[in-house]
Amino acid sequence: MRIDIVSIFPEYFAPLDVSLLGKARRRGLVDVTVHDLREWTHDRHRTVDDTPYGGGPGMVMKPEPWGEALDTIAPPPVTPRLVVPTPSGRPFTQALAVEYAAEPWLLFACGRYEGIDSRVVAAARERMPVDEVGIGDYVLAGGEVAVLVMVEAVSRLLPGVLGNLDSVTDDSFAPGAMETLLEGPIYTKPPVWRDRPVPEVLLSGNHGAIARWRRDQALRRTAAHRPDLVARLTGLDDHDRRVLR
Numbered sequence: 001m002r003i004d005i006v007s008i009f010p011e012y013f014a015p016l017d018v019s020l021l022g023k024a025r026r027r028g029l030v031d032v033t034v035h036d037l038r039e040w041t042h043d044r045h046r047t048v049d050d051t052p053y054g055g056g057p058g059m060v061m062k063p064e065p066w067g068e069a070l071d072t073i074a075p076p077p078v079t080p081r082l083v084v085p086t087p088s089g090r091p092f093t094q095a096l097a098v099e100y101a102a103e104p105w106l107l108f109a110c111g112r113y114e115g116i117d118s119r120v121v122a123a124a125r126e127r128m129p130v131d132e133v134g135i136g137d138y139v140l141a142g143g144e145v146a147v148l149v150m151v152e153a154v155s156r157l158l159p160g161v162l163g164n165l166d167s168v169t170d171d172s173f174a175p176g177a178m179e180t181l182l183e184g185p186i187y188t189k190p191p192v193w194r195d196r197p198v199p200e201v202l203l204s205g206n207h208g209a210i211a212r213w214r215r216d217q218a219l220r221r222t223a224a225h226r227p228d229l230v231a232r233l234t235g236l237d238d239h240d241r242r243v244l245r
């Protein structure tokens with residue numbers, strides 16, 4: 001997969017060299033290039049922002065550097081999927097991460113200040129798929145952290161990035177059997193730590209009982225932390241309903 005990221009703070013992306021993603025990059029599984037938006041400015045101060053039309057607080061990112069950046073990185077007719085982080089976008093979910101992981105090329109445009117002049121997205125939409133995406137109901141200072149979140153969520157789904165593919169299928173929100181359930185508690189050695197034993201069933205070797213226990217725990221955790229998800233669950237049996245009472 002190819003990933004391009006445009007930002008006025010390219011140094012924000014140093015973490016992309018670390019851990020799983022860094023290893024995946026070095027192994028050629030994902031090809032990430034970070035671009036400095038200011039390369040596409042032409043004045044002495046390398047200006048990327050200006051005051052908003054109609055008044056109001058803050059500054060807005062100018063369309064010209066963004067237009068040139070997108071044309072240079074993805075010259076027509078080539079078409080990456082453009083992802084523009086914004087709190088007013090569609091929510092970023094595991095399902096969207098799965099969708100992005102199937103794309104050959106993603107291009108991320110990091111806004112700062114009050115965001116990017118809206119004509120940039122309108123113009124880009126005429127020649128490439130564009131998603132405006134929010135990573136949560138809160139406001140960050142810029143799109144860089146949102147892009148780090150999305151790139152990490154997407155790249156761990158790419159073939160060969162994780163050693164054990166089961167870690168992906170067992171995740172909270174993973175499509176499949178545990179869909180829309182949060183992952184329950186997890187344990188490793190030692191079997192007793194500070195007088196706290198690991199739940200006995202996990203040491204039993206009884207795979208059916210372990211699967212049932214994990215589902216019960218997932219149901220309880222989902223009910224406690226995300227009752228909205230429980231309300232949408234279909235196919236609950238009598239046992240599930242008892243667990244949830």
Ligand code: SAM
Binds near residue numbers: 139
């Ligand atoms: N005025 C904007 C609004 O209220 O929607 C907020 C702009 S925010 C201060 C600056 C930039 O941070 C945005 O353009 C976007 O790139 C990024 N950003 C902030 N919160 C975000 C979120 N929850 N999800 C994705 N991107 C976010």
